Amino acid sequence: MESWDELTVTEQVLVRRAVAGTTPRGSAQHITAVLRWAGSPEVPRRRNASPAEQRERVPELAAATLRLVADGWLTVCRALSTPFVQDDGPVVTGPELERLVADPATWLMPSGSTSGMPALSLRATAEGSRRWEARAYAPDAQVAMDRMDLTEDEERVRVCALEASGWLTGPFGILADLPSELEGEELRAYVTADLAPLVRFVREGAIEVLHVAEPGAEATIIPPEDLVDAFGDRELRCDDRDDWGVGFTCILTQSRANAFR
Structure with a gap:
């Protein structure tokens, strides 16, 4: 998976979020919006995904994250500050990464207190950013x-x-x-x-x-x-x-x- 076009929709969403340096929370809803605009019959046409529908995407998100980490697109880090202004913390790897990406709390926006919840951020690697930019700013890319x-x-x-x-x-x-x-x-x-x-x-x-x-x-x-x-x-x-x-x-x-x- 060395080019953008080889990625699945889910993987593209995660890379985009990693380039932006944002939290993984909300990714399940983000993917629903992307699929709706792509015309996918598997998502609701006129509403956002329910919490239950978002939880159903967690295994897909977990597997995609592990693939992207293995292929050098992104890393998952501990966030040292707030969910809105995040500084890079230690990179999460191995069994700890597998456990966190399998946790729905990593991917769904909280409805109440966030105390005790994992504070993580997605960060694109230098190579991941280069691959993304090669497609994002290609001559045939849609103008922002x-x-x-x-x-x-x-x-x-x-x-x-x-x-x-x-x-x-x-x-x-x-x-x-x-x-x-x-x-x-x-x-x-x-x-x-x-x-x-x-x-x-x-x-x-x-x-x-x-x-x-x-x-x-x-x-x-x-x-x-x-x-x-x-x-x-x-x-x-x-x-x-x-x-x-x-x-x-x-x-x-x-x-x-x-x-x-």
């Missing part, structure tokens, strides 16, 4: 969003997707409320034009649109073919709600196309 020539409206969408507090609709959204006088085909034409900067990124697999019906509720993923109908529904948009965190939002995807960076 931050290097695209964007219109003003497209830049607003990109920033919205980058920000955890970014919303498309509702009282804090970047899109204006629907004009009350529009109905039928006129409404559909208005929504189509309004969404044009967003739809470009969604079709390219760079951005994913989510709908939240109530504050704190689980988000529903809106597929590209349903965007115009969904954004034309005044009830779904929640434009007249005062709550923060309801309506439509968007996030940068972790698709196979974007997994190079």
Whole structure:
């Protein structure tokens, strides 16, 4: 496995996380997002993986990690500081590595206290980074969003997707409320034009649109073919709600196309 294209989807996700120098926690959910955008029938189409579904991926993650370590792509280290700013600690190897990668707590985001849980980080080796860069920055590689020539409206969408507090609709959204006088085909034409900067990124697999019906509720993923109908529904948009965190939002995807960076 000396080139990026020889890796499985799971291995690609782990290498990308290792290049970023992040924790393995959340990897099971990350892989679900990648597979969904790759069109895999084995993952839910409109939602994230449940904790039980994430746990089912642990053996796959464990095996992939051991292969990548053996092939010189990455190492697993103890993290000496917080989960958000991690300094390299000792490299984990041998039986200890096998035990930790088999532990679901290594891969799933905790729902409560993290005390007593293994604090680990994924780190790409120099050779692993070189192999990744050879594909990530190849002449035929997709251009990263931050290097695209964007219109003003497209830049607003990109920033919205980058920000955890970014919303498309509702009282804090970047899109204006629907004009009350529009109905039928006129409404559909208005929504189509309004969404044009967003739809470009969604079709390219760079951005994913989510709908939240109530504050704190689980988000529903809106597929590209349903965007115009969904954004034309005044009830779904929640434009007249005062709550923060309801309506439509968007996030940068972790698709196979974007997994190079």
